[in-house]
Amino acid sequence: MRAAFPREARLLAPPQFRAVFADGEKFVSRGFVLIAARSPSGRSRLGLALAKRRIRRSVDRNRVKRVTRESFRQHQNLSCPVDIVVLARSHTSHMTNAELFDQLAVIWSKIAASKTLRQP
Template identity: 40%
Template sequence: MGENQFSRELRLLTPSHFTRVFNKAIPAVSPAFTLLARHNQLENPRLGITLSKKRIRKAHDRNRIKRIIRESFRHKAHQLPPIDIIVVGKSGADQLSNDEIFKTLEKQWQKLVKRCAESQ
């Protein structure tokens, strides 16, 4: 597997992890996604994903988007600072193609890195 894995330590797992990020978040916003981040005390970034049924109706669309988000994160994780990230899906995200989602997230990761560096 190497460095592009998505193991348990790279995930936000409990509601308290999510709440901690939501309380003092550094945002990066696009029309399809909002990325919220907060510095953590670990050596690696962690990812949490929230895609509500209200915003993205069909389960297969939510699953597809989650797979793309995880894949994008795996490719970018080694370049990210030690932060906890939550990706929040917005209405219309299911209308984007896989490539469009990947490109949008690529821009969002860069924006987030820049904003997190400024906040330290």
């Protein structure tokens, strides 16, 4: 089985990111800030905005991106289609992959349980 992250599952254009920032609900953990908004596309999509100021080394940024994409891929069948923008906090680069997966799993469940995102 191929584990894919297709183009349709990504936020790509600046207007898509702006729409999430404008209408989104914020979910915070020790390592991440996720902003989620209902998706007009009918499927869940992910956008990554990992600032160099927060995670200095590119290898660390890329590792966090890989973990985030994989976690999203495993949990993308949320209760309703949402667009999600992921922002990393400063100490995210010092966390292990297991810690990142655990924090993201908690946030995915919070997003799935959110009443404001499920309402039409």
